[in-house]
Amino acid sequence: MQVLLGRRATVDVAVAVAVFLVSGSWILAVTHTATAFFLAAVGAGLAVLGNAAASIFNRRPPQTTAADRVTLLRAVLVACCAATTVPALFIGAAPGMQVVVLGGAAFVLDAVDGAVARMLACASPAGGRLDVQTDASLVLVLSCAAVPVVGPWVLVIGLMWYAFVAAGWFRPQLKRALPVKRTRKVIGAFQPLALLLALTPGFPGGVGTAAVALALMALVASFGKDVVELEQSHHKWTGRHAGAELVK
Numbered sequence: 116m117q118v119l120l121g122r123r124a125t126v127d128v129a130v131a132v133a134v135f136l137v138s139g140s141w142i143l144a145v146t147h148t149a150t151a152f153f154l155a156a157v158g159a160g161l162a163v164l165g166n167a168a169a170s171i172f173n174r175r176p177p178q179t180t181a182a183d184r185v186t187l188l189r190a191v192l193v194a195c196c197a198a199t200t201v202p203a204l205f206i207g208a209a210p211g212m213q214v215v216v217l218g219g220a221a222f223v224l225d226a227v228d229g230a231v232a233r234m235l236a237c238a239s240p241a242g243g244r245l246d247v248q249t250d251a252s253l254v255l256v257l258s259c260a261a262v263p264v265v266g267p268w269v270l271v272i273g274l275m276w277y278a279f280v281a282a283g284w285f286r287p288q289l290k291r292a293l294p295v296k297r298t299r300k301v302i303g304a305f306q307p308l309a310l311l312l313a314l315t316p317g318f319p320g321g322v323g324t325a326a327v328a329l330a331l332m333a334l335v336a337s338f339g340k341d342v343v344e345l346e347q348s349h350h351k352w353t354g355r356h357a358g359a360e361l362v363k
Contacts, residue, residue, distance in 0.1 A: 124177040128168045131187040135160055138191070139198045142213065152202040159201045160194035163252050170245045182232035185224060186245050192221035193253045200260040210260045215315050218260075221253050222307045250303065251276040257310035264320070265313055265327050272306055272331050279338055289345050302337045306330050 139160050143153055167190040171177055179187070196217040203210035228246060232238035258273025283289040293299075309330035313323030 124171050124174075124179045127179045127184055127187060128164075128171060131167070131191050132161070132164055135164055135191045135194045135198075139195050142195055142199060143202070146199065146202075146211075146213065148202045152205050155205075156198040156201040160198040163194040163197050163256070164190055166190075166248055166252060167245060170241075170248055174241050180232070180237035180239070180242060181235050182228045182237050182242050183245060185228035185231050186242070186249055189221045189224045189228065190249050190252070192217050192224070193249060193256055196221065196253070196260070197256045200256055204259060204262065207263055209264050209314065209316070212316055214257075214260050215311055218253060218257050218307065218311055218314070221249075222304075222311065225250065225304075250307075254306050254310070257307055257314065261310050261313050261327065265324050269310070269327055269331075272310070272327070272334060275334055275338060279342075282342075288348075289342065291345055291348065293341055293344065299337055299341075302330075302333045306334060 136157070139157060143156055148156060167187060171179060171183065196214055199213050199217065200210050203214075225246075228242075229238075232242060254276070255273035258269050258271075261269045279289065309323075309326040312318055313320075313327050315323070
């Protein structure tokens with residue numbers, strides 16, 4: 116049974132990679148991407164899918180659900196978005212409407228994989244991690260795409276989740292699970308929305324920049340609150356543990 120599950124996961128990942136290679140190459144060809152940028156663009160997209168694949172293959176046993184397949188479709192869209200963004204970054208220009216369409220589709224689908232997981236009773240912590248990693252990839256790609264439009268400071272939005280994960284390597288208490296809060300979900304959803312608005316051609320530049328700045332402030336406040344909450348819960352737990360040891 117585990118072998119069959121592993122094979123299905125491998126097939127799902129392979130299909131996602133194949134779909135990206137075909138669709139991403141077509142998009143790059145239609146947008147007349149220079150040959151010099153083509154490999155870098157495809158490499159950026161494969162990096163996105165490689166991150167998703169690693170999340171799946173790190174499961175024991177490796178397996179995918181219907182909700183995971185929706186998330187993999189989102190990862191393909193993010194990968195195409197990344198591939199489209201790279202050539203624009205090389206020439207220092209806004210990536211155009213194609214990034215908004217691809218990123219917007221990935222953003223909208225974020226509500227679908229969760230609904231599928233609940234409908235088919237296949238929700239799991241592993242699926243949640245894949246979803247969060249795909250969200251983070253989308254925000255990072257959109258942040259990179261927004262650099263020519265907003266400025267390099269927008270990269271802070273895309274890199275903050277990765278900085279939080281990296282901090283967990285040195286402060287294990289930051290890896291503890293946090294209670295689900297609607298505020299955190301709203302702030303998380305506002306990040307890609309603000310970036311998509313700023314990237315939309317014809318959208319007022321001042322309004323788009325203000326939305327991204329507001330998104331950054333909200334994100335800093337949210338992560339800051341989470342860090343404080345995790346540190347406080349760690350100190351409370353260690354205090355109770357020490358007291359229990361003294362009683363023994």
